[in-house]
Amino acid sequence: MDREWNDNQPIYRQLRDRVVAMILDGVLKEGDPLPSVRNVAAEYRVNPLTVLKGYQQLVDEGLVESRRGRGMFINAGARNLLLQGERQKFLGEEWPRVRATIERLGLKAEELLNGATHGSSSDAAPAKTAKLNRPEEER
Amino acid sequence: MDREWNDNQPIYRQLRDRVVAMILDGVLKEGDPLPSVRNVAAEYRVNPLTVLKGYQQLVDEGLVESRRGRGMFINAGARNLLLQGERQKFLGEEWPRVRATIERLGLKAEELLNGATHGSSSDAAPAKTAKLNRPEEER
């Protein structure tokens, strides 16, 4: 797990997304306890309330159950619920937007989808000279 | 006309993104004026300051020039600048994340490429009343 936060989204939602990812990836199985609020808060140097807020979302989604004094636990059927819900959300909202961007940038969705299956090697960019050079275009 | 704005991102950034999309799509060409701050504010029932903040980002990125009393105009070379910058940003940040999600959800390239292929890159003549187009896709 990286310790970095994305500026585009509130921390508590990113926290929620990470747990979701861990459930989908099978890192957290049904019945398993989530890392404790205080632990996560310490580990990521974030306020416990922020962690709680993220976890609370999972409770509201029916993915997680909270037992006072014991911890928070993945519900039965959580993974399945997610596979359905997240798929629909992705296909209905995110993918159309992403696809539009791809075409707008003159990229080929097919090529992108067929690229190597690198899990998290974050630097997939061709990195054409990132200099601040003004493109030599006529004006 | 309802859900104009996405909850995931501040309005001023979405505003900026819409203009960027219009430049990339050729709806706004270099030298063209942007829809006026007051017009956009009225049209979208948003505060003029919010619009200005979005526009100001474009100025900071060197895409747009502001002429007091006259309007804001697309700079020469703007589209080219964008094609480079946005591509890199997309490939380096957004796409890896999206790709991870795709794999996590067990989606196949086929399913993703089939859906409505939404217009080719060469669109028909744009409306003359330069409004801020919504980036693709209705809900």
Next chain:
DNA sequence: CCTAGTGTTATAGCTAACTATAACACCATC
């Protein structure tokens, strides 16, 4: 009972984002 681990609530303060309202500065045109 005591302790150390859980989740949860209570105060209080900060910043970013957005809002309403108003005024200021500039430019083109009549």
Next chain:
DNA sequence: GATGGTGTTATAGTTAGCTATAACACTAGG
């Protein structure tokens, strides 16, 4: 020079997100 269109700045208030600090409520294990 008055008018009506631009961008810009000033004040001030609301809300959401995050923070620090502390306390409360519960449970398991000694």
